[in-house]
Amino acid sequence: MTSVHSASAATRPVRLAVSDLLGLGLLGLRTRKARAALSALGIAIGIATMIVVTGIPASSQAQLMRELSALGTNMLEVRAMPDRDPPVLLPEESVGMVRRIGPVQRASAVANTHTVVRRSDRTDPADGSGLTVLASQLDLLPAINAHMRAGQWLNGATATFPAVVLGSISAARLGVTGTGQQLMIGKRWFTVVGILAPVPLLPEIDRAVFVGWPAAKAQLGFDGHPTVVYVQSDEPSIEQVRGVLPETVNPAQPADVVVSRPSDALAAKRATENAFSALFLGLAGVALLVGGIGVANTMVISVLERRGEIGLRRALGANRGQIRGQFLTEAVALATLGGITGTMLGALATVGYAAYHHWPVVIPLWSTMAGLGGAVVVGVVAGVYPSMRAAALPPTEALAL
Known part of the structure; x- marks a missing residue:
């Protein structure tokens, strides 16, 4: 064995x-x-x-x-539904109501004054160079993460006088290279006090001309109704904020309010x-x-x-x-x-x-x-x-x- x-x-x-x-x-x-x-x-x-x-x-x-984080992934745009007859107007108090939403960090607004900006009184009164004249609230820049390239933004003093801030493309089209130049808006002369740096998420800002909210009411016939409300919210709560914005901005006609997120395109x-x-x-x-x-x-x-x-x-x-x-x-x-x-x-x-x-x-x-x-x-x-x-x-x- x-x-x-x-x-x-x-x-x-x-x-x-x-x-x-x-x-x-x-x-x-x-x-x-x-x-x-x-x-x-x-x-x-x-x-x-x-x-x-x-x-x-x-x-x-x-x-x-x-x-995106630097530009504003937590940014929302609120505007009235376009192509409605009669046109839908956002309430004048809509920005204040949005600010009362808990997760909202800041809110500001601009409004289309439906006027034309010209380089001088010698140019065609109907030729606005494809630019939009907007009445702006003073706290707009932090709400859209924008920065100045030259000069300064509107303040409590200049917002009541004929002063204007240009978007980056607006300055180029109007031939404005610095502050102090004058432009014709409607039938009034306005002095350029600042030029914005490009705002990548909001190309319409680059093609805009900004005047103070009080000056627009006093000199351009502005009715006080905002056209676009820009909202920044706590990022984890942004979808919840997005869901309640239409009823908050326009309780009477929430279906006529559009809420978009600029960063979705990117x-x-x-x-x-x-x-x-x-x-x-x-x-x-x-x-x-x-x-x-x-x-x-x-x-x-x-x-x-x-x-x-x-x-x-x-x-x-x-x-x-x-x-x-x-x-x-x-x-x-x-x-x-x-x-x-x-x-x-x-x-x-x-x-x-x-x-x-x-x-x-x-x-x-x-x-x-x-x-x-x-x-x-x-x-x-x-x-x-x-x-x-x-x-x-x-x-x-x-x-x-």
């Missing part, structure tokens, strides 16, 4: 240690460096492409969110860019597949070239499992090498592109993990057939070749 047990133990296959298996797997890569590098390059291109097409849009999105643009990102991600998958085929081809050729080595190892006692493990380890090591290289190249490309555009660098962790994991999976899949073919070679046949 003892002798039978000893004999079975002696014939039991020896399991290679992980370090030995790794050494055997890397042997083929060290002896055929150029071929291994070219095979790994296919994997690297696929992984690098995957990192780039996820990292660059993520960095762009982070920059967009930063810009969010739609971002969704379009994400569609292109998905396309490039598909191309990255194709590149990864091509790289996997290259690894499989390399391993098949390696088996054919190393049949003598396989036969010698079998003759010296290596079993089929050890042969399979050797070539499978080699395929996985080759693909992993390509995966690590591709991850580094993709990360460097993303960092360089983001730095060039002054964006924050964002490399999604999931794409890095998916890239490395995908490389390992590709190595396993690509190495299964060659490793099984190597293990199936009879020792006598392999040594005879």
